[in-house]
Each structure stands twice: as structure tokens, then as C-alpha cells.
Amino acid sequence: MEAGSSLRSSNGHCEGLTSSVPELPEVETVVRQLDPLVRDRCVKQIRLFDPLLGKPRVGAARGRRVVSVLRVGKQVVFALDGGQVGHRVASLWLSVHLRMTGRLLWCPSAPRAAVPHLRARMTLDRGCVQFVDTRRFGTLSVHSSVTELEGDGLDPTHPNFTVEVLTDLLQRGSGAQSIKTWLLRQDRLVGLGNIYACEILFEAGIDPAQAAGRLRPKQIGRLHTATVDVLQRAIANCGTTFSDFQDARGVTGSYQQFLKVYQREGRACPQCRTAVRRIVQQQRSTFFCPRCQRRARTCTLR
DNA sequence: ACCCTCCTGTCA
DNA sequence: TGACAGGAGGGT
Numbered sequence: 001m002e003a004g005s006s007l008r009s010s011n012g013h014c015e016g017l018t019s020s021v022p023e024l025p026e027v028e029t030v031v032r033q034l035d036p037l038v039r040d041r042c043v044k045q046i047r048l049f050d051p052l053l054g055k056p057r058v059g060a061a062r063g064r065r066v067v068s069v070l071r072v073g074k075q076v077v078f079a080l081d082g083g084q085v086g087h088r089v090a091s092l093w094l095s096v097h098l099r100m101t102g103r104l105l106w107c108p109s110a111p112r113a114a115v116p117h118l119r120a121r122m123t124l125d126r127g128c129v130q131f132v133d134t135r136r137f138g139t140l141s142v143h144s145s146v147t148e149l150e151g152d153g154l155d156p157t158h159p160n161f162t163v164e165v166l167t168d169l170l171q172r173g174s175g176a177q178s179i180k181t182w183l184l185r186q187d188r189l190v191g192l193g194n195i196y197a198c199e200i201l202f203e204a205g206i207d208p209a210q211a212a213g214r215l216r217p218k219q220i221g222r223l224h225t226a227t228v229d230v231l232q233r234a235i236a237n238c239g240t241t242f243s244d245f246q247d248a249r250g251v252t253g254s255y256q257q258f259l260k261v262y263q264r265e266g267r268a269c270p271q272c273r274t275a276v277r278r279i280v281q282q283q284r285s286t287f288f289c290p291r292c293q294r295r296a297r298t299c300t301l302r
Numbered sequence: 303a304c305c306c307t308c309c310t311g312t313c314a
Numbered sequence: 315t316g317a318c319a320g321g322a323g324g325g326t
Contacts, residue, residue, distance in 0.1 A: 021320065052309085074321080099321050101310080117310090135309045137321070177303070186322075194320060283305070284320065 022098045024157070024191030025234035027074050030104055034076070034129070035069040037106050041124040042066075043080065046094075048140070050119040056142045058120075060092055066124070067091075072149045073190035076104060078122075079146070093143040094122075096131060102138030105130045153190035156227050157235075161189075163224045170212055170220065179215065179223075180208035180286050189227075195262045196234070198287045200226045202261045207295040208286045209279070234258070261287040 022030070042065050046058035064080035071077065078094040096104065105115070108127045120131040120140055131140065143149055154161055154169065169188050182188065183197040192200070201208050203226035206219055215223065237258060260270050265278040269289035279286050 023321095097321080100319080133309095134311070135320090137309060139322095175303080181303090184321085282303095285318090 021100055021193055021195065022074065022102065022239075023193035023196050024071075024074060024155075025196070025231055025237075026239040027071050027076060027098065027191075028157075028235050029239040030076055030098075031069050031071045034104060034106060037127070038066045038078070038124060038129060039068055040065060041126060044123045044125060046120065046122045048120045050136060052136050053119060053140050056140055058094075058140075058142060060142060061094055061122075064092060072146065073151060073153065073155065073186060074098070074193075075149060077146070077149060090144055093146050093149060095139075095141045095143060095149050097139045098133070099135070099137035099139070101135040102131065102133040105132055151190060152187040153185070154188070156189050156191060157231055161224075161228070163221055166224050166227075167217070167220050170215060174212035176211050176213070178209050178281055179206060179212045181282050182212035184282070184284075191231075192227075194284050194286075195259065196230060198262045199259060200230050202288060202293060203230055205292050207293045208281065208288050210295050261289060263287065 042063060043061045046061050048056075048058065061080055064082075067079040067081050069076065069078055072095070074097060076096045076098065078096075080092040080094060082091050096102070098104070106127065106129055111121075111128065111130065115130055115132055117132050117134045117136075118130055119133050119136065119138070122129045122131075131138065154165065170182070172188070174182055180197055180201060183192050183200065184194065198208070200223070204219065204222040206215070206223060210219075261276050263285075264276045264287060266275050268274070269276055269292055272289065272291050274289055274291040276287055277290050279288075
């Protein structure tokens with residue numbers, strides 16, 4: 001288990017946190033850590049080291065100032081200020097998607113040693129950000145408009161995310177799709193991955209196999225609350241899945257206590273002590289408590 | 303709406 | 315050696 005966060009460093013070489021797969025809270029944490037470090041610094045150059053990244057037009061970033069670092073869904077986005085594009089001035093948006101194992105490492109000075117799995121480096125007028133990614137699933141892209149980066153999904157941390165909106169989303173042609181699979185759809189809600197989908201459903205007491213379109217109002221209410229709460233708590237914990245500092249600063253992560261069902265097959269449900277079960281949905285593991293997450297009974301009897 | 307694939311490291 | 319981990323885009 002590793003990957004996902006941004007790293008600060010004090011003494012010339014990179015260091016940082018390891019975490020599991022970056023989902024919304026982890027990306028939010030990366031963004032919050034990175035923003036004050038790179039804001040107002042100028043891009044000297046961006047170098048790509050991995051042909052799998054393709055040929056994004058990173059040259060256009062040269063000389064621009066980082067206005068801010070923000071999160072768009074699960075993407076880390078560097079907003080760069082206006083620069084010359086042809087004969088007019090335009091802003092530029094540099095997006096990094098960490099996918100499975102991507103990390104963004106902050107180096108306050110020139111990197112000393114070669115970093116394994118280094119895929120790209122953005123050198124600023126002081127310091128640099130290195131994109132490291134063992135599995136190489138991550139992506140890097142350059143855009144002239146931030147709307148290009150925004151999909152159709154709603155960010156569940158946004159105030160617009162209400163029970164009413166969630167109800168609408170669930171009814172928008174979800175058909176028989178299971179709620180677990182539905183939560184992973186980035187065209188409905190953005191930012192959830194396998195870990196938080198499992199945790200949220202546990203928190204809401206909903207059977208992951210239940211059809212998304214057939215949740216009852218009470219369940220939708222619990223799902224909404226659970227989504228907001230779990231994400232909020234995770235963000236407050238700086239991502240929750242952070243396990244340790246790479247250079248042993250003595251900080252131990254909180255994710256073992258945080259995750260209640262994910263990767264806990266056979267272990268006791270923290271609520272009822274029933275053994276947590278694992279099933280496979282869409283070729284992905286789903287962990288749940290068969291007792292706390294029972295399907296709502298369709299009350300045909302009286 | 304489903305299954306496969308991309309990729310590499312870890313574990314049994 | 316092979317199963318497994320999974321975000322997301324592509325194919326069917």
C-alpha cells in the first residue's frame with residue numbers, strides 16, 4: 001500500500017508520506033499542502049521522463065506564475081496565470097491525475113538523487129515538484145480552460161450536494177446498477193474510489209449490492225449524511241490513508257482506525273462483531289458487514 | 303451496463 | 315508462478 005500524497009522536505013531531498021490510492025480526501029490534502037509551497041512561484045520548465053505521458057504541451061507553462069493549486073474531482077490542478085499564447089494572453093491549467101500510485105513530491109531545492117519512478121518534474125524559480133508514479137497510470141495534461149477538466153459529476157464536498165440533488169442523481173437512469181458501482185461513477189459524484197465507497201456504504205448501513213435506483217428516501221438520507229461525514233472526517237485527518245512518513249518523523253497514520261470494513265475481510269465488524277465479508281463487483285473488491293448492511297425489506301407483508 | 307486493459311509491486 | 319490491487323477509458 002503506497003502512493004498518493006504530496007511531500008514536504010527540509011533538507012534538500014524529498015521526503016513524505018505514503019498512502020493508499022488517492023481518492024478525494026487524499027487529493028484534497030495534496031492540494032492543501034502544495035498550494036502554499038508553490039503559489040506565486042514561476043515555472044522555469046517542465047520536463048517529462050515517461051513516454052506514457054504522451055506529449056502534453058508543457059512548454060506553454062514556461063515563465064508563468066502559479067496562481068493556485070486546486071482540486072477538480074480527483075485531479076490536482078495548477079492554475080497558471082496569463083501568458084502569451086499566439087498573439088493573445090490566456091491562462092493555463094496543468095492537471096495531474098494520480099490514479100493509483102501517483103505522488104507529487106515537493107523539493108525545496110534541486111533534487112539530489114534520482115527518484116525511482118520519476119515521470120515528470122516541474123521546476124520553479126525556487127524548488128520543484130516531482131511526479132512519481134510506480135504503476136504509471138497517472139496522467140498529466142495541459143488545458144486552456146478549467147471547464148475542460150470538469151466532468152459531469154458533482155463534487156460531494158460542495159454545498160450543492162444536498163439530499164434532494166442526490167435523490168435526483170440516483171434516479172437519473174441508474175437502473176439496476178448496484179449502489180456500490182454507482183458510487184464509483186465519476187459522472188454522478190466525483191472523487192469516490194473503492195475505499196471510500198465501501199466505507200460510506202458501511203456508515204450508511206446500505207447493502208452494496210442494492211440497486212441504486214431503488215434506494216428508499218431514508219436510505220438516501222443516510223447515504224448523503226455518510227458521504228458528507230466520511231469525506232469530512234477523512235479530509236480533517238489529512239487523507240486518513242496516510243500511513244507513515246517516509247523518513248520516520250515519528251508520525252503514524254490514522255487510517256487503520258479510520259477504515260472500518262475496507263480490507264478487513266473476516267474481521268469483526270466494529271458495530272456488531274459479525275465477520276466482514278468481501279464480494280467482487282465490477283472486478284473490484286467490496287467489503288461490507290452482512291448484518292449492518294442488509295437490504296431494506298420490500299414490505300409486501302403486513 | 304458490462305468486461306478488459308493499461309502498469310508494477312507484493313504476497314501466498 | 316499467478317493472483318491481486320484499482321481509476322478510468324475503450325470496446326462490445
